[in-house]
Amino acid sequence: MDIDIVFRIAAVGILVAVLNQVLIRAGREEQAMLTTLAGLVVVLFWVIGYISDLFQAVETMFRL
Numbered sequence: 068m069d070i071d072i073v074f075r076i077a078a079v080g081i082l083v084a085v086l087n088q089v090l091i092r093a094g095r096e097e098q099a100m101l102t103t104l105a106g107l108v109v110v111l112f113w114v115i116g117y118i119s120d121l122f123q124a125v126e127t128m129f130r131l
Contacts, residue, residue: 072113079106 083106090099 072117075113076110079110082106 083103086102087099090096090102
C-alpha cells in the first residue's frame with residue numbers, strides 16, 4: 068500500500084471540511100450534507116480495492 072492513498076484521503080477530508088463549513092455559514096445545509104456524502108463516496112471507491120486485497124490475503128492465509 069502506497070502512502071499516496073493516505074495523503075489523497077487527507078486532502079479530500081480537508082477539502083470537504085472547508086466546503087462544509089463554507090456552505091453551512093452560507094445557509095446551505097443540504098448542499099453541505101451532499102458535499103460530505105460525495106467526499107465519503109469518493110474515498111470509499113478508492114479504498115474498496117485495498118479492502119478486497121485484504122480479504123484475499125486473509126483467505127489465502129487461512130485457506131478458507
